[in-house]
Amino acid sequence: MAKIISIKEAMGMIQDGMSIMIAGFLAVGTPEKLVDALVEKNTKNHTLIAISTAYPNKGSGKLVVNKQIKKAIVSHIGTNPEAGRQYINDEMEIEFVPQGTLVERIRCGGFGMGGFLTPTGVGTEIEEGKQRISIDGKDYLLEKPLRADVSFIRAHKADKNGNLTYRKAARNSNVVMATAADITFVVADEIVEVGCLDQDEIMTPGIFVDYLVQG
């Protein structure tokens, strides 16, 4: 069951070299407060797992600009020129993953699966180093699970048990990332009492959430 902590307490659990999932799509769904606090903490050598490196001044991109990321596992960096610069200058390693494969690998990581077979990437560079398996005459790549040490999630509403709802397009990668890290930190737009959320409409059950981080 989720525990409510301060940003300071949250940052106390993060160390150099940890892998970090940052939820959001082009920063929509990203808990900026946690990212800002991590920029301030200035830990280094993180592995970033995110849909993209977002923007230089928004979302996960701020950690790139502050040179805290050693390796990024993302589907896109095009909106963050600094990510491109660090990449071509070998200052940051990038593993490009097709977006559908990325979120499904995270799902496998959260849910105890050893991987899944996708037709995406067959016959492309993405196939390198991967097993190709044919099922009923069609070829697939075996893609492996992804997990992280910590994840940063923004929710719309959270009850005090950590049950979460998201709003509009701010849901995106948050649902899977909330399940696949050893420690899940959530910043909610609003924290409500247990019982205030409709039991049918909770999008992330609280069992997945470790900490609700308060302002």
Added chain:
Amino acid sequence: MAKIISIKEAMGMIQDGMSIMIAGFLAVGTPEKLVDALVEKNTKNHTLIAISTAYPNKGSGKLVVNKQIKKAIVSHIGTNPEAGRQYINDEMEIEFVPQGTLVERIRCGGFGMGGFLTPTGVGTEIEEGKQRISIDGKDYLLEKPLRADVSFIRAHKADKNGNLTYRKAARNSNVVMATAADITFVVADEIVEVGCLDQDEIMTPGIFVDYLVQG
């Protein structure tokens, strides 16, 4: 986008030998009207894909009692003695699948994946005929996708585009089964106008639904 049709029109699309997914857990979430109509139609040699064979007089079990099922792919038959009887007398074939594996295989079938790796069943009878794959030192079974010709889904509310919500424990296998059949038939407790459902709270997007079946 979903089309609204009558039960008679729905039954017109079902033929002997088709595979049928019947949503529900011990009949909760099963559209009894469609099952009853299929009993009346009395088509034969179906492959049933369901969590269980439910009860003799409720849910998918009625098709078993009426001897319409040639093969059942289920996780449990214990609540339907007639299923047990047909099974030991070789009147009906049964493929027992662990429940978590069953729903995930259906998910793969609906979503274009060639399969997934699960630790469930490693070292048991369930492993027979399956590939064992080791990922980072842990063993998994490669489980393949499941699809059906038609699926029977009960929803709580449906809008006229086929967007669905479910209520309480009646959600269970309905979400995945709505995605993995060539033709998806839905009976809703209530059909509402487009726009009446909250866009954040739809549990099955209408893109998966072919037909809303009216009383």
Added chain:
Amino acid sequence: MNNREIIARRVAQEFEDGDFVNLGIGIPTLSTAYLPEGVNVVLHSENGHYNFGPLTCEEDKDPDSINASGELCVVRNGGVFFDSTVSFDIIRGGFIDKTVLGALQVDQEGNLANWKIPGRVVPGIGGGMDLVVGAKKVIIAMEYTAKGEKKILKKCTIPMTATGEVDMIITEKAVFERENGVLVLKETYPGVTVEEIRELTEAGFTVDENLKTMSI
């Protein structure tokens, strides 16, 4: 106190406040009647919810609200409904702290057999195989023997549910835990001797140096 109650009372001592648990029908479910003061557990149900409990009044009756045994139930404040994939993602993903199940046979390697007796109609697998593989701690709650036949064996002789997953065995005569791959006798019921346990057990086991008496 009958065997079922002894076992259920001992199982109840294993729970910590806030544990997410999935309990098999019979003795495992009965154990919740004996939870220590101040200990509350969250019950997960395979069909798609957690934090359920029995009906408390007539108004609670809702045909869409059943547990995995098919009984009407209430999902309490803080509970959540979800679909079957999420339910088993929770299980397979290791979010269940403890699962308690019955067994036909258990062996010294931690193998479990509880779904199929050759020659008899198989009721099915249900969620059992996923639970035993996925839960953080697997506790077997069962009577020590079945009509005089040994159940704790060197190697299961009937089809297995999972291999090497059993962490603890709680019976009316003794409690075992698996430590470093070895079955260790941790507790005996008042009046039951280690010799008696050896006679009723085919499996090899060691006796804990701090062997305790089961206190119910």
Added chain:
Amino acid sequence: MNNREIIARRVAQEFEDGDFVNLGIGIPTLSTAYLPEGVNVVLHSENGHYNFGPLTCEEDKDPDSINASGELCVVRNGGVFFDSTVSFDIIRGGFIDKTVLGALQVDQEGNLANWKIPGRVVPGIGGGMDLVVGAKKVIIAMEYTAKGEKKILKKCTIPMTATGEVDMIITEKAVFERENGVLVLKETYPGVTVEEIRELTEAGFTVDENLKTMSI
């Protein structure tokens, strides 16, 4: 009419009323401006919704409502929000009727290259690889050549996005479809000759016996 408009107008003719489509930025998205009367398409956005459109008034502005290009948008009546896995399940599962994307190179085997130019900074893959593999029909919308260089080749020379998935190529000079694994020239723009197409094309192709003039 410039090349972009010619291509966008021709792309728009491919849509049927009710189609679920996912459109790349640029010409593909521009095509919706030229939908025939009575044809409405449902736009799917990788980040997690469908049936979106541009803002219609100041009140629609909502920072949580963006499309996959990061632009503020409105999800219209009948539209749905979902998470990223569902978004790509829709794509990979074959529920998208048509996807329209640009290309750096296409070849006669239906291979597509549109994500990486060796030696240049790669912006990324995004949802492109999944879309091309998953959508029922893959339409490439692009200018015929890039600064004089041929783009419709015997075999792509830069890293591919997917193999054998391209169904149709729409350009300002000609329209091709792949039929039984062969590239077939179906239409030419008024004034463009088959000979001119041959000169500008490295790929082998056949000419449809009912070769038509592109009508925009």
